[in-house]
Amino acid sequence: LNLTINNSSSSSMSASSCDSYSWGANGVTYNASGAYTNTSLNAAGCVNTETLNLTINNSSSSSMSASSCDSYTWVANGVTYNASGAYTYTSLNASGCLNTETLNLTINNSSSSSLSDVACDSYTWGANGVTYNASGAYTNTSLNAAGCVNTATLNLTINNSSSSSMSASSCDSYSWAANGVTYNA
Numbered sequence: 001l002n003l004t005i006n007n008s009s010s011s012s013m014s015a016s017s018c019d020s021y022s023w024g025a026n027g028v029t030y031n032a033s034g035a036y037t038n039t040s041l042n043a044a045g046c047v048n049t050e051t052l053n054l055t056i057n058n059s060s061s062s063s064m065s066a067s068s069c070d071s072y073t074w075v076a077n078g079v080t081y082n083a084s085g086a087y088t089y090t091s092l093n094a095s096g097c098l099n100t101e102t103l104n105l106t107i108n109n110s111s112s113s114s115l116s117d118v119a120c121d122s123y124t125w126g127a128n129g130v131t132y133n134a135s136g137a138y139t140n141t142s143l144n145a146a147g148c149v150n151t152a153t154l155n156l157t158i159n160n161s162s163s164s165s166m167s168a169s170s171c172d173s174y175s176w177a178a179n180g181v182t183y184n185a
Contacts, residue, residue, distance in 0.1 A: 114152075127154070
């Protein structure tokens with residue numbers, strides 16, 4: 001008996017991947033962690049058993065909604081946005097896989113208005129209820145319908161009333177030129 005014994009063989013490998021893994025030994029794509037085997041023939045024509053110890057880590061995602069006046073700085077990426085919209089930022093999660101964050105942002109705008117007016121002696125501004133006695137530019141801040149700052153400006157001109165007095169004497173009656181009235185006493 002001229003006997004040749006050829007031996008079977010085995011091997012194992014460990015791998016980790018994000019979301020899925022395609023094993024070159026058999027071309028199969030795996031989506032879950034586990035121990036997988038593949039059998040084939042070795043060079044001697046005997047069974048070769050390969051084992052894959054696979055760890056699948058998952059990508060992650062999150063979303064948040066925010067509203068702000070005029071601009072918003074997103075802590076996730078440090079970027080300041082001036083317009084409403086849906087914004088995304090990608091980074092790596094604790095497993096080293098892709099993390100996608102979405103910001104649903106509403107930007108409300110501040111507003112302003114201006115009013116010019118002229119009054120005698122004093123002026124009470126309806127916007128704030130304050131009475132002004134001198135000409136000038138005055139501002140009042142409040143919140144607009146969107147909850148943001150509204151700045152109202154009043155350009156005010158105050159004209160002052162005046163007075164004068166005169167003395168006169170007359171016989172029987174006096175007609176005052178200032179108003180055309182005749183006085184008898």
